[in-house]
Amino acid sequence: MSTIERHYTPEDPTEAVLAAIKRAGHDPDHLAPDVLAPLEDFHIGGRRATEHLAELAGVEAGLRALDVGCGLGGPVRYLAGRGCDVVGIDLAPMFVTLANELNRRAGLGDQIKVELGDATAMHLPDAAFDLVWIQHVGMNIADKTALLGEVHRVLRLGGKLALFDIMAGDGRPLHMPVPWAARPEDSFLAEPSHLRALLEDAGLAVTAWEDASNALRDAVPRPPPLDGPPPLSPALYIPDAAARLGNAQRNLAEGRIRVVYAVAEAS
Ligand SMILES: C[S@@+](CC[C@H](N)C(=O)[O-])C[C@H]1O[C@@H](n2cnc3c(N)ncnc32)[C@H](O)[C@@H]1O
Numbered sequence: 001m002s003t004i005e006r007h008y009t010p011e012d013p014t015e016a017v018l019a020a021i022k023r024a025g026h027d028p029d030h031l032a033p034d035v036l037a038p039l040e041d042f043h044i045g046g047r048r049a050t051e052h053l054a055e056l057a058g059v060e061a062g063l064r065a066l067d068v069g070c071g072l073g074g075p076v077r078y079l080a081g082r083g084c085d086v087v088g089i090d091l092a093p094m095f096v097t098l099a100n101e102l103n104r105r106a107g108l109g110d111q112i113k114v115e116l117g118d119a120t121a122m123h124l125p126d127a128a129f130d131l132v133w134i135q136h137v138g139m140n141i142a143d144k145t146a147l148l149g150e151v152h153r154v155l156r157l158g159g160k161l162a163l164f165d166i167m168a169g170d171g172r173p174l175h176m177p178v179p180w181a182a183r184p185e186d187s188f189l190a191e192p193s194h195l196r197a198l199l200e201d202a203g204l205a206v207t208a209w210e211d212a213s214n215a216l217r218d219a220v221p222r223p224p225p226l227d228g229p230p231p232l233s234p235a236l237y238i239p240d241a242a243a244r245l246g247n248a249q250r251n252l253a254e255g256r257i258r259v260v261y262a263v264a265e266a267s
Contacts, residue, residue: 002091004140007182008071009094013237014101016230017072024232031106033081038232040074040102043136044252044259045212045219046234049164050075053135054082056208057162057263063130066154068119068147069137072237073099073112079133080112087124089117098237120146127156138165139180142188144195148202155266161204162263167192169213169256175247179238192260204264213258220249 017039021028026035037047045052059065061083067076070088072095079086090096099114117123119134120143132151141147151161166180168189181187190198192211199206223242224230235241251257 003186005092005094007180007186008092009237010239012094012097013072014094014098016236017098017102020230020232020236023229029105031102033077033106036074036077036102036106036232039234039236040072040077041135042071042074042234042237043164044166044221044248045164045216046221047074047078048219049212049216049261050078050135052212053133053162053164053261054078056210056261057131057133057160059084059131059162064128065131065133066124066129067133067135068122068151069134069140070099070114071095073102073114075133075135076112076114077103077106077108080108084131086112087129088112088114089119089122089124090114091116091118120150122150122154124154126153127159129154130156130159132159132161134161135164136166136180138163138167138195139187139189144188144190144198145202148198148204152203152266157266159266160207160263161199161266164259164261165190165195167195167258167260169251169254169258172254172256174256175250177240177244178248178251179234179241179244189257192258195260196262199262199264203267205267206262206264208261208263210261211258212261213252213255216259217253220252221245
């Protein structure tokens with residue numbers, strides 16, 4: 001089991017997710033598009049942030065899109081719903097399985113492909129995508145140069161990277177554990193101006209840059225209730241969710257982390 005897999009999915013989250021869907025009164029075998037929206041976007045701001053990134057990147061029907069680090073596939077399904085032709089990759093096999101399971105139950109099994117893959121060494125061909133989509137993945141990746149080199153390689157000339165990531169804040173240590181890491185040495189937050197320079201160095205010209213730390217101050221997913229079954233939210237599949245989400249909230253509120261949207265064009 002890889003470190004990422006051990007961290008994100010020490011246990012298969014499929015059963016908990018399907019049980020919560022059922023408890024909420026939905027048919028897990030025939031998922032309507034909006035049923036999953038409260039739980040499937042595994043990042044600060046949830047679906048709202050996904051919609052905002054799509055707006056910034058000018059998402060339109062017909063784009064060939066790649067979601068790198070797609071998790072359980074919320075943004076992949078969202079982009080498919082917007083008419084994009086979507087592939088998702090993720091390093092954690094259990095998320096790949098869950099994403100494909102949810103795609104099948106939502107009737108999207110033929111439309112979306114989710115595969116095992118490493119963002120820093122993608123198995124995908126050159127210039128194959130109009131859009132590369134990355135939400136809350138960079139903080140798990142130490143080698144940003146490898147990541148951005150791969151993004152540039154798989155994008156066609158003029159294609160866009162749409163990024164929404166957690167970045168370094170004021171330099172004080174983080175309250176740990178957080179949803180993306182249990183220990184400080186497993187968290188790789190880029191300093192925003194450094195990441196911006198790395199994008200340019202990789203041939204990705206920044207066309208939009210928005211620091212949303214204040215706007216999303218209260219948009220960390222809520223920790224689960226102390227008693228009773230958890231509602232439809234990412235807390236369902238985050239191990240030790242109360243501590244991790246609570247710390248993410250504190251880190252953001254105290255300026256120890258920042259959240260940034262960026263769009264960059266491949267030249
Ligand atoms: C916080 S989740 C975000 C999931 C999804 N992007 C979303 O916003 O709903 C981070 C995801 O990145 C994946 N990941 C981390 N490092 C990766 C890598 N090197 N290659 C591919 N996926 C990776 C993890 O397995 C996890 O599913």
